[in-house]
Amino acid sequence: MNCNEVAERIPALASGLLPADEHDACRSHVATCEDCADALRGANALQFLRKRDTGTAPEGLFGRILDDVTRTAENDFAKRRFWMGTAFGGAIAASLLVAVMVLGVLVRPGEMAPTRAEFYVSTEEARTMHIAIEADQALPGAEISILLSGAVEVDGTGGRRELVWTDDLESGINRLSLPLLASGVGGGQMVVRLRHPESEQMFVIDLPLDT
Amino acid sequence: MSKRTSDKARFAALVQPHFDALYGAARRLTLSPSDAEDLVQDVCLKALESIDELQAMEFRRAWLLKVLYHKFVDRQRAKARSPVDQAVTGADSFGPEGMTGNEFGPDEQVDRDAHAARIMRAMSILGEQECGLLALRDIEEYSLEELQEVTGLPKGTIKSRLHRTRSRLGRLLSNKELQKPLLRIVDSEK
Numbered sequence: 584m585n586c587n588e589v590a591e592r593i594p595a596l597a598s599g600l601l602p603a604d605e606h607d608a609c610r611s612h613v614a615t616c617e618d619c620a621d622a623l624r625g626a627n628a629l630q631f632l633r634k635r636d637t638g639t640a641p642e643g644l645f646g647r648i649l650d651d652v653t654r655t656a657e658n659d660f661a662k663r664r665f666w667m668g669t670a671f672g673g674a675i676a677a678s679l680l681v682a683v684m685v686l687g688v689l690v691r692p693g694e695m696a697p698t699r700a701e702f703y704v705s706t707e708e709a710r711t712m713h714i715a716i717e718a719d720q721a722l723p724g725a726e727i728s729i730l731l732s733g734a735v736e737v738d739g740t741g742g743r744r745e746l747v748w749t750d751d752l753e754s755g756i757n758r759l760s761l762p763l764l765a766s767g768v769g770g771g772q773m774v775v776r777l778r779h780p781e782s783e784q785m786f787v788i789d790l791p792l793d794t
Numbered sequence: 795m796s797k798r799t800s801d802k803a804r805f806a807a808l809v810q811p812h813f814d815a816l817y818g819a820a821r822r823l824t825l826s827p828s829d830a831e832d833l834v835q836d837v838c839l840k841a842l843e844s845i846d847e848l849q850a851m852e853f854r855r856a857w858l859l860k861v862l863y864h865k866f867v868d869r870q871r872a873k874a875r876s877p878v879d880q881a882v883t884g885a886d887s888f889g890p891e892g893m894t895g896n897e898f899g900p901d902e903q904v905d906r907d908a909h910a911a912r913i914m915r916a917m918s919i920l921g922e923q924e925c926g927l928l929a930l931r932d933i934e935e936y937s938l939e940e941l942q943e944v945t946g947l948p949k950g951t952i953k954s955r956l957h958r959t960r961s962r963l964g965r966l967l968s969n970k971e972l973q974k975p976l977l978r979i980v981d982s983e984k
Contacts, residue, residue: 624964742921
């Protein structure tokens with residue numbers, strides 16, 4: 584058997600549902616193929632979760648949740664606006680000037696609405712977004728976070744939704760390139776967050792799908 | 795009838811038939827009933843926000859479960875600021891040979907919960923889409939045809955994505971992926 588044939592049978596192999604001859608052939612392949620051995624390890628782990636005893640939903644839970652979510656939904660919009668106003672009001676008041684430019688489009692600090700940067704992600708290829716982080720003074724040990732939502736990922740990171748690292752930003756323009764890839768339909772959004780003891784700023788970038 | 799009452803009635807009609815399945819999935823992914831209830835509540839809130847979309851769907855249960863796995867990933871990440879570090883600790887007990895009965899100690903439930911927690915953390919590293927797709931297939935046992943309907947992706951893409959994600963999960967559980975740098979800053983003025 585080759586990898587494709589084994590890959591199709593991995594869930595059944597993990598469940599113990601393969602006929603004996605296929606089971607033996609799969610096992611022989613897995614013993615010599617690291618990638619398929621990893622896949623079987625993953626499938627075994629999911630089998631373990633699948634077999635967990637789940638019990639039944641407590642009496643009255645649906646009604647309780649129904650009441651809660653209808654009440655929450657009514658207040659949600661107002662809550663969200665309050666949170667944004669508070670967070671970004673603080674950011675604007677910070678003394679440090681930090682701005683992010685995406686492909687020449689300036690994203691102003693505090694601007695919560697998604698930008699209209701002309702950048703489209705594709706499912707076919709990774710496209711590199713160049714980001715310039717402008718600081719009016721050196722920022723040693725700044726924490727940079729990239730938070731992704733929707734069907735977008737940074738190529739080569741295995742679909743991670745949050746990337747966080749620390750870097751020394753120089754005074755002036757600091758450039759960053761991100762290879763972005765659409766992982767499905769619908770596009771997504773990226774939040775770039777900069778943290779430093781003297782300031783915290785967030786920028787939201789819309790990433791529509793190139794159709 | 796007010797909009798609120800109308801949406802509430804619609805929500806009940808659309809979601810209640812799938813509620814036990816949702817709760818069961820949530821219990822598999824959490825270590826306590828209260829965490830499961832919180833997770834189901836997150837899903838229900840999302841369902842209410844998307845009530846028109848949900849009503850128009852053919853595969854409502856699959857959509858609800860997909861949302862549940864996405865919310866699960868969100869919650870796991872919020873819970874563990876450094877999920878990678880936590881996911882790699884401990885010995886590899888999910889080898890290709892499968893789990894044996896001998897690896898649990900005297901307090902079996904505690905050990906099982908620890909194993910489950912480790913898988914959950916590793917799943918949260920996979921990414922929402924990948925985690926959802928793999929869980930629908932390997933935990934909820936949806937067919938490839940059903941996944942095709944739910945995701946709109948070609949069957950070949952689904953198959954390759956599933957295999958890639960299973961392998962990734964396996965690697966995470968055996969500590970192979972974790973020394974790689976997350977991201978490299980490069981000069982964009984080329």
